[in-house]
């Protein structure tokens with residue numbers, strides 16, 4: 096099983112933006128039909144901030160609402176495909192499972208098919224799906240440290256490892 100880890104201190108919100116953007120752009124270098132990014136950390140850790148910056152880097156414009164009430168927000172994204180010299184149109188799902196408390200809600204939500212199907216899924220509070228989620232390509236953990244955040248990104252699939260490998264050197268030295 097490929098496994099790679101990035102462990103960084105993000106001094107402020109702009110550092111969170113920069114990391115999320117770098118990961119998104121690294122993925123677009125070799126986009127694949129399905130990407131699962133999970134975001135763990137307490138309330139206020141920066142999960143939505145990270146997801147927003149990731150979506151922006153994929154070209155999402157306009158307001159990016161937190162999905163904490165709607166459960167899922169959906170965006171159409173066009174990713175430049177350098178080999179085809181065209182664009183790859185896909186869907187990005189920003190999901191927040193905070194309000195999930197029992198496995199039946201997961202079954203009823205239909206999210207299994209959304210996350211298992213083609214598209215990019217950014218999932219806050221993945222632990223509330225109680226082990227029902229497939230392995231994340233990138234599992235992002237955020238935790239407050241002083242005024243900033245510690246961010247650990249684990250890649251547990253080839254897709255995730257390739258993303259970490261494609262990061263600019265200054266980010267991927269750890």
Ligand SMILES: Nc1ncnc2c1ncn2[C@@H]1O[C@H](COP(=O)(O)OP(=O)(O)O)[C@@H](O)[C@H]1O
Nearest residue numbers: 105107108111138139140141142143144243244
């Ligand atoms: N690296 C960072 N250092 C300090 N503050 C940050 C950092 N990243 C994000 N923040 C701030 O932390 C808060 C996170 O809020 P939010 O992204 O909604 O958290 P969550 O979705 O995890 O509940 C925002 O006020 C944001 O400006």
Ligand SMILES: [Mg+2]
Nearest residue numbers: 142143161219
């Ligand atoms: Mg949030």
